[in-house]
Amino acid sequence: MYNVKDALGNGKNGLHYGPRILLPFVCDILKAVIDDDIIMDFSHVSKGAYYVKHDKFTEIYFLKHENILEDVSKYETIKMVVVDDEDDMFSIDNHIKISLNPLENHKLEISKLDDDVIFIE
Numbered sequence: 001m002y003n004v005k006d007a008l009g010n011g012k013n014g015l016h017y018g019p020r021i022l023l024p025f026v027c028d029i030l031k032a033v034i035d036d037d038i039i040m041d042f043s044h045v046s047k048g049a050y051y052v053k054h055d056k057f058t059e060i061y062f063l064k065h066e067n068i069l070e071d072v073s074k075y076e077t078i079k080m081v082v083v084d085d086e087d088d089m090f091s092i093d094n095h096i097k098i099s100l101n102p103l104e105n106h107k108l109e110i111s112k113l114d115d116d117v118i119f120i121e
Helices: 004-009
Strands: 014-017 020-023 027-034 037-039 049-053 058-062 078-084 096-102 107-112
Touching: 004 078, 004 096, 004 107, 020 107, 027 049, 027 058
Parallel strands: none
Antiparallel strands: 014 020, 014 107, 020 058, 027 037, 027 078, 049 058, 078 096, 096 107
């Protein structure tokens, strides 16, 4: 099983299918920005998104998007703030900003966002 840092360091990719994203690590998601939506509520009653942590991966459903590949352009990736499952989410030092870029054939490119990248706080 990868954690976020290992997956980023090894160039590990995720997958996307319709509104569903699969990340190759287990994490907590604090915030997601997709198109004009800023999502900070991932509860089962959320209208934006929810996620499920499995033993070896994290599964996210973006409820307002039927097809992630069509809805997210190559210039506007999905931006997220995540915390490794085993890390303390209350320590800001453990918050990792990542970018998710959906590609053809269900491939999801995952990269770490640099500090100079604009990210809505």
